[in-house]
Amino acid sequence: MRxxxxxxxxLVLILVGVxxxxxxxxxxxxxxxxxxxxxxxxxxxxxxxxxxxxxxQFSLNHSLPANxxxxxxxxxxxxxxxxxxxxxEWHRPDTWWRQAGFDRSMQxxxxxxxxxxxxxxxxxxxxxxVVMENFRGDAKITGIAGELVTVAGHKTIQSMNNHDAERANxxxxxxIVSKGDRIVIRCHQDRAESRTTVTTNLxxxxxxxxxxxxxxxxxxxxxxxxxxxxxxxxxxAGIRLQDLGGGAKLDTRRSDLIRCTNMRGTVDLRGHGTDVxxxxxxxxxxxxxxxxxxxxxxxLAKSVKVENLxxxxxxxxxxxxxxxxxxxxxxxxxxxxxxxxxxxxxxxxDNFTEGLDxxxxxxxxxxxxxxxxxxxxxxHTGSGNIELTLPQRAxxxxxxxxxxxxxxxxxxxxxxxxxDGRGAKLEGSVGDGPDVSLVTxxxxxxxRKMTGEVVNGRMALLPPVPPIPAMADxx
Amino acid sequence: xxxxxxxxxxxxxxxxxxxxxGTLFVWQQANVISFARTWPSILIVLGILKLLERIASPVxxxxxxxxxxxxxxx
Numbered sequence: 001m002r003x004x005x006x007x008x009x010x011l012v013l014i015l016v017g018v019x020x021x022x023x024x025x026x027x028x029x030x031x032x033x034x035x036x037x038x039x040x041x042x043x044x045x046x047x048x049x050x051x052x053x054x055x056x057q058f059s060l061n062h063s064l065p066a067n068x069x070x071x072x073x074x075x076x077x078x079x080x081x082x083x084x085x086x087x088x089e090w091h092r093p094d095t096w097w098r099q100a101g102f103d104r105s106m107q108x109x110x111x112x113x114x115x116x117x118x119x120x121x122x123x124x125x126x127x128x129x130v131v132m133e134n135f136r137g138d139a140k141i142t143g144i145a146g147e148l149v150t151v152a153g154h155k156t157i158q159s160m161n162n163h164d165a166e167r168a169n170x171x172x173x174x175x176i177v178s179k180g181d182r183i184v185i186r187c188h189q190d191r192a193e194s195r196t197t198v199t200t201n202l203x204x205x206x207x208x209x210x211x212x213x214x215x216x217x218x219x220x221x222x223x224x225x226x227x228x229x230x231x232x233x234x235x236x237a238g239i240r241l242q243d244l245g246g247g248a249k250l251d252t253r254r255s256d257l258i259r260c261t262n263m264r265g266t267v268d269l270r271g272h273g274t275d276v277x278x279x280x281x282x283x284x285x286x287x288x289x290x291x292x293x294x295x296x297x298x299x300l301a302k303s304v305k306v307e308n309l310x311x312x313x314x315x316x317x318x319x320x321x322x323x324x325x326x327x328x329x330x331x332x333x334x335x336x337x338x339x340x341x342x343x344x345x346x347x348x349x350d351n352f353t354e355g356l357d358x359x360x361x362x363x364x365x366x367x368x369x370x371x372x373x374x375x376x377x378x379x380h381t382g383s384g385n386i387e388l389t390l391p392q393r394a395x396x397x398x399x400x401x402x403x404x405x406x407x408x409x410x411x412x413x414x415x416x417x418x419x420d421g422r423g424a425k426l427e428g429s430v431g432d433g434p435d436v437s438l439v440t441x442x443x444x445x446x447x448r449k450m451t452g453e454v455v456n457g458r459m460a461l462l463p464p465v466p467p468i469p470a471m472a473d474x475x
Numbered sequence: 476x477x478x479x480x481x482x483x484x485x486x487x488x489x490x491x492x493x494x495x496x497g498t499l500f501v502w503q504q505a506n507v508i509s510f511a512r513t514w515p516s517i518l519i520v521l522g523i524l525k526l527l528e529r530i531a532s533p534v535x536x537x538x539x540x541x542x543x544x545x546x547x548x549x
């Protein structure tokens with residue numbers, strides 16, 4: 001039999017020849033970009049050719065190669081992978097090293113050029129719908145009396161030289177366009193060449209009744225004193241909303257801070273971010289996504305539903321506060337029923353009313369309901385201690401068990417305690433009251449009496465929560 | 476000694492691996508799933524091919540004593 005010679009080598013030669021011929025004939029083609037985009041197909045193509053070759057040899061009963069791909073071949077494969085992968089990473093807009101800040105220092109090789117944006121005005125009626133598209137830069141949007149939309153500010157243009165910056169400045173005028181009942185604020189930042197980056201920072205005043213719809217790529221939004229709805233979606237933004245009459249829908253892919261203060265409508269957060277602060281919200285609050293920093297809620301008048309990373313909870317009202325951080329969740333002065341499931345989090349609940357359903361995979365749980373009458377409680381943790389502190393006159397039907405650990409009981413003989421293997425059980429009733437079930441697979445359970453007296457259904461030790469004047473009518 | 480079917484499975488190992496790796500990188504670039512999460516499937520494919528090789532030629536492969544490298548007549 002004739003020794004087998006692969007056709008892959010000649011095919012690669014032909015391919016390289018064709019590529020170079022095409023390049024000499026039409027220099028406009030961007031081979032690097034094509035390679036960056038399609039290099040994995042080279043491997044697939046090579047594999048398919050090799051496979052077909054072997055199949056043909058086999059069916060023709062010719063001799064077979066020892067390996068479909070030789071040692072040198074594999075070296076080439078590794079080379080292609082390394083080249084292609086690094087080229088692709090280099091080209092990607094949101095790769096890790098760009099996020100780590102290398103890109104900014106790369107851009108810093110150019111210079112920043114400042115240009116002012118002359119104020120422009122347009123009559124817009126009392127309640128226009130203001131739209132900003134693909135905005136890059138910081139925007140401060142304020143509602144004022146009247147029917148005028150006013151835009152002013154400045155541009156920061158990053159480029160290698162003055163000439164490029166001047167050209168980019170003329171290419172990217174700021175305009176106010178009215179389209180039916182919409183007012184569109186355009187910055188034309190996409191017209192600039194790819195080597196220059198145009199950041200437009202705007203101070204925008206709009207009629208009080210306006211609603212806002214904005215999409216941004218990077219930059220902060222600061223919105224205040226509007227009565228319409230606000231809908232912002234951004235790749236990367238810090239968002240601050242204040243004194244808004246309508247609902248807010250915020251969708252971010254990255255964000256360092258989302259802060260909403262004194263809002264009369266609903267707040268809906270989606271996406272990814274870091275810190276979230278919601279204070280004095282009269283409408284419902286929903287939050288779903290991953291916000292990895294510290295999340296705090298104060299004075300929320302309606303129900304709250306949160307699905308954040310691996311912690312989900314819902315409560316009916318938050319006159320006090322909720323604070324969620326990595327590894328810990330605390331609530332003080334909230335109105336239930338509370339539903340809470342979490343993976344690995346220490347949970348501390350103070351002064352909560354109505355029922356509680358709590359399930360944690362791992363974490364210590366401290367519960368101090370503080371008020372009478374008690375609500376029904378159903379608490380489970382896979383691994384962790386449970387400490388329940390109840391007012392002295394509390395009535396309840398207890399059912400507590402730990403599979404491995406001890407139980408401490410301050411309520412005396414009304415509750416019967418017995419050992420159960422390595423764990424313990426506590427059952428019985430004190431007075432008349434709802435079911436309280438505490439279960440941990442591994443950990444100590446403590447049922448304690450609160451020191452201090454309950455006055456008017458509240459603990460005297462706890463300062464009363466001041467009413468919220470602005471929203472008193474809503475409660 | 477290894478038989479002809481075993482040699483066939485061994486010969487298609489390289490191309491099949493290439494296609495697998497290529498596909499994983501295509502997925503990575505299309506943002507379907509990251510290569511960092513899919514690479515173990517290369518091991519699985521390799522294992523399956525090895526297994527097929529064993530099944531195709533059940534007799535253990537004894538390398539010829541001389542010469543030690545490339546001692547495999549084409």
